[in-house]
Amino acid sequence: MKLLVTGGAGYVGSVCAAVLVEQGHDVTIIDNFSTGNRNAVPKRARLVEGNLEDKAAGVLSEGGFDGVIHFAAQSLVGESVEKPAQYWQKNLVATLGLLDAMRDNGVSNLVFSSTAATYGEPHTVPIVEDMPTSPTNPYGATKLSIDYAITSYAHAYGLGATSLRYFNVAGAYGDIGENREVETHLIPLVLQVALGHRDKIFIFGDDYATADGTAVRDYIHVRDLAEAHLLALETNQPGIHRIYNLGSGDGFSVKQVIDMCRNVTGHDIPAELAPRRAGDPAVLIASSDKIKRELGWNPKRTKLETIVRDAWEFTRELGDQAHSAKR
Numbered sequence: 001m002k003l004l005v006t007g008g009a010g011y012v013g014s015v016c017a018a019v020l021v022e023q024g025h026d027v028t029i030i031d032n033f034s035t036g037n038r039n040a041v042p043k044r045a046r047l048v049e050g051n052l053e054d055k056a057a058g059v060l061s062e063g064g065f066d067g068v069i070h071f072a073a074q075s076l077v078g079e080s081v082e083k084p085a086q087y088w089q090k091n092l093v094a095t096l097g098l099l100d101a102m103r104d105n106g107v108s109n110l111v112f113s114s115t116a117a118t119y120g121e122p123h124t125v126p127i128v129e130d131m132p133t134s135p136t137n138p139y140g141a142t143k144l145s146i147d148y149a150i151t152s153y154a155h156a157y158g159l160g161a162t163s164l165r166y167f168n169v170a171g172a173y174g175d176i177g178e179n180r181e182v183e184t185h186l187i188p189l190v191l192q193v194a195l196g197h198r199d200k201i202f203i204f205g206d207d208y209a210t211a212d213g214t215a216v217r218d219y220i221h222v223r224d225l226a227e228a229h230l231l232a233l234e235t236n237q238p239g240i241h242r243i244y245n246l247g248s249g250d251g252f253s254v255k256q257v258i259d260m261c262r263n264v265t266g267h268d269i270p271a272e273l274a275p276r277r278a279g280d281p282a283v284l285i286a287s288s289d290k291i292k293r294e295l296g297w298n299p300k301r302t303k304l305e306t307i308v309r310d311a312w313e314f315t316r317e318l319g320d321q322a323h324s325a326k327r
Contacts, residue, residue, distance in 0.1 A: 002026040002064050003233075004107075006052050006098065007072030008045065009036025011180070012113060015173045016069060016226040018042045023230075028065075030055045030072065040176050053094040057101040067109035067233050068102060070095065073143075076184065077117070080139035091142035092149075099153050110150065110161040111232045116218075116245060116286050118144040118165060121279070125251075126218075126287035129165075129243050136279060151241045160236035164228055166246040167284055171221040171307040177314030186217070187308060190258055191315040194267040201269060203254050205276035208283075216251035216283040221301035221310070228297050235295055244295070247286030248302050256304065264308045 003020060007013040008029030014036070020027050027045040030052055041047050048055050052072045060068075073091050074080065080087040095112075102110065117140035118133045135141045146163075153159045170187045172178070178188045192198045206213040228246055236242075252260075262269050291297045301307065 001066040002028075004028050004030065004059060004065055004068045005045075006030050006056070006068065006070045007036065009033060009038065009041050009047075010071055011040075011176075011178050012169055012222060012225060013069075013071035014040035014042070015176050015222045016071070016229050017045050018173065018176060019223075019226045019230065021045055028059060030059060035180055037179055040179075051094070053097050056098045057104070060101045060105040060107055063105065065105070065107045067111070067236075068098070068107060069111045069113070069229055069233060070098060071113045073113075075115075075139060076182065077137045077139050080137050080142075084138040087138045087142050091139075092145050095146045096149060099149065099159070102159070103153070103157050108157075108159050108238060109233060109236050110159060111229050111236070112146065112150060112161060112163040113229065114147060114163040114165045115140060115143050116165045116167045116247070116284070118147065121281045122284070125283050126247065126249060126285040127245060128287045129245055129290055147243065154239055154241040158238045159241070160238045161241045162232035162236055163241070163243045164232060164246055165243065165286065166220055166225065167218045167286060168220065169222050169225055170219050171223065171301065171310040172314035173223045173226070173310075175314070175317070177222075177311060177318070179318060186254065186257055187219070187261070187311050188315065190261040190269060191265065191312055193269050194261060194265040194312070195315060199270065201258060201271050202274040203258075203271050204274050204280060206273055207276075210253055210282055212253050212255045214254035215280055216253045216285065218247040218251050218285045219304065219307055220246055220248060221299065221307050224299035224301050227299075228291065231295050231297055244291035245286040245288055246291065247288050248299070249285065249287055249289075251283060251285040252304050257308070260304050260308045261312070264305065264312050
């Protein structure tokens with residue numbers, strides 16, 4: 001298939017693009033490198049550098065595209081609270097332009113990389129797809145609004161689409177992993193301590209109603225996530241917008257993650273207790289039963305040790321490269 005991958009230089013997008021290329025697909029990537037990495041772009045993929053809102057229509061007008069996988073987005077929760085206008089413009093408005101460009105050029109197959117932040121703070125876990133959506137920040141709100149738009153385009157214009165909602169992506173795929181200028185995710189932050197790039201990791205609260213008192217979160221391996229996107233693309237049906245949650249079904253606490261990072265890296269990894277962060281739920285876990293039942297998705301890398309080990313190999317290699325560059 002001839003495919004457009006938006007945000008294909010980002011962490012998840014680049015892994016998905018790499019898998020697509022390996023499977024023989026013709027891949028074009030649009031990315032402005034605001035958070036992506038040039039060295040993560042697969043060598044056999046075509047790169048169009050620039051903003052989605054400026055490039056999508058021109059690329060799709062070339063013709064022949066069979067589908068779009070849409071990763072491009074602004075995704076920092078805190079920043080979305082401080083700069084909501086930027087998030088509505090870059091996420092919702094840019095995506096509406098993409099949808100119109102797809103319609104204008106006869107491209108009717110879409111996979112949208114969404115987020116479980118659309119649910120807000122759930123009253124029960126694991127989260128299933130028919131739970132109420134009530135995002136607590138502009139980031140989640142923009143993603144939910146995009147889902148509404150996709151549903152209306154499916155009904156009116158015959159778009160076949162799938163939105164995939166998930167929480168914490170981790171791990172690495174070969175030489176592609178998490179490498180952001182502003183890192184907010186727990187596993188890479190802990191591994192930065194092991195590498196000596198940070199002095200310690202903070203544990204925000206140890207008095208939650210969980211087994212060890214620390215917050216519990218869902219983690220999904222980036223390779224398993226990429227496979228879910230490909231499976232959705234291959235099974236989309238005209239006029240139908242499907243929504244699936246992706247997760248492990250089980251969660252791991254902050255302490256469990258830190259301990260596993262210690263075991264995998266062999267480093268002590270100092271941790272310091274800090275007050276809870278406002279709005280942090282005790283447990284966030286998504287159920288993947290629906291996509292497993294309907295599409296046969298079968299994640300193979302669900303063990304925390306596997307996720308951390310893959311992330312550590314990438315982080316250590318990245319650190320070695322940085323050290324060599326300074327010599």
